[in-house]
Amino acid sequence: MLIGSKAFRHLWEDWRRDYQPLQVLKLLLAYIGMPEDLSGELEETQHLLSYFDPDLAPHDSFWKDVVKLVDLAFPGDSLSKNASIERQIHQLRYLISSQQAQYVRTHYKKPGMTDKEALAVYLRWKPFTMFDQGRLHQKVSICDGKAVYPDGIPSVNLKILLYNRIEFILDSQGNFLNEVDAEQVTESGVVNGASFNYGNFKRHWQLDVEPVQPHDPDFRNRMTRGFRSPNKLKKRWGQQAPEQFDKSFYNPKGIYAQSHRSLANDVKRQARLFLALVYGFKPDQTKQSKEVHMSKQPQNNKGTAVLGSLVFMALYALGIWHNAVRGNIPFLILWSVLLLVNVSYFIFRLRK
Template identity: 85%
Template sequence: MLIGSKAFNCLWKEWQEEHQPLQVLQLLLAYIEMPEDLSGELKETQDLLSYFDPDLAPHNSFWKDIVRLVDLAFPGDSLSQEGLVERQIHQLRYLISSQQAQYVRRHYKKPGMTDKDALAAYLRWKPFTMFDQGRLHQKIAVRAGEVVYPDGIPSINLKILLYNRIEFILDSQGNFLNEVDAEKVTESGVVNGASFNYGNYKRHWQLDVEPVQPHDPDYRNRMTKGFRSPNKLRKKWGRKAPEQFDKSFYNPKGIYAQSHRSLANDVKRQARAFLAMVYGFKPFHTK
């Protein structure tokens, strides 16, 4: 039975009726043979995703069940504590995002289309947002005084949230960025990729942010070494800390800027262009 199929949904309902939330999650992890640590390798990702029904959509209620179960099973900051289940549940976020990206590719990506084109088609008339400008998904490194982009390719990455849980990250070339991906493994995906959100606004830090340090897979820790996101320092504070302002998301002359505009400004322009793709109108531009 594939996860998301009608047959599995009956089993899923039984699990939730007969077991506690943590036990249900453990059964799911065992069902997909979730490893202690994801390797990021293409074949492993494909094998793990083979347990999911190809028609299991990102907007399916199954994902709401996952969110509810994680919330109940891991009160407070318990998901950040040492433990096999805690580590597997954290890394499951990356696998979920890969599955959801693959759904969009399989059902909406036609020949000649990019991942961005397919996502725009999928999101039409769905309640997605881009209020979070994806600052944390714009990591670069500085080595020997030179700016280094993942894969050596400058990119302005766009973050799209659906139901404030489902996360898609797109690079400037229109590719999905995922920590684990079923079609290609890239440094940019591992460094700046998407991850499904378990927490709501109140629990996002406890369920999605704090567990990263203790539970991220070893391959990601290796590949992200030296890469840093821009800070949030605004211009009025930049005069007091010019070295820090050089690393600001809002500095049009800082190391994260790729034009005569700040990275924040460029992200806004990308967001407007994406909205135009979704709804079929011409984007307006600002200087």
């Protein structure tokens, strides 16, 4: 039985009914044959992913079950404890992200397409976000005051979140970046790759950030040595630049900057291009201005775009109601902003 298959779901429900959350997670790890330490080798990743049903989608409710079990099994900062099960659960995040990227490739990537293009097709009718600019996924090594990129290839990496748990990282060439990958092993993927998120806003630090230091696999610790993310320092107008501002995410003249723009602005540009790809616009870049413009001839017809906007507005309205009832203020604000953006887009399309 493959994980995610109909037959496995019956077994999964039996486990959840009969055992405590930690025991269920141990059974899942044993079912996969999860090693205590991932090697990052292609053959191992392919073998581990062979236990998952190819049709197990990133948006499947199975992953919600896993998140809930981890939340219950590891209260407080207990996932950072130095023990075998904690290490395996942490590294499972990397395997999950690899499985989810592989799902997109298998079901949406046609010959000649990039991972980015396939992901755009998959996300077209789903409430993804790019509010998090992925600063921690922009690591470089610094030598003599200059950036040395993983694999020697300059890249502005884009972070896309689906349901705030599912994470995809794309490089400038349109490739998925994963710590472990079923198709290719790259330095960029290991250093700046995606990882599935167990924690919500309240528990993200405890479940996804703190365990990295004690539980990351040895191969990743070796490959990330010397690579650093940009800092968050900002220069206020009229004031002297703070120390270490040359390594800032927001410095257009800093070490991390490309094309005389800050890395933060470059990420925004990549996000606009990806939105154009998802919703069917054809972006036009001129050599003179290098600015992103939206083509007046969308690839999708107006009726399809309007219908899509209506569907999204209904989903966002439902999300607002759901979070208002639960008193979840951060998500209430998030869904409200998404609704406003979609309403603006809807009006824009109607006027065209």
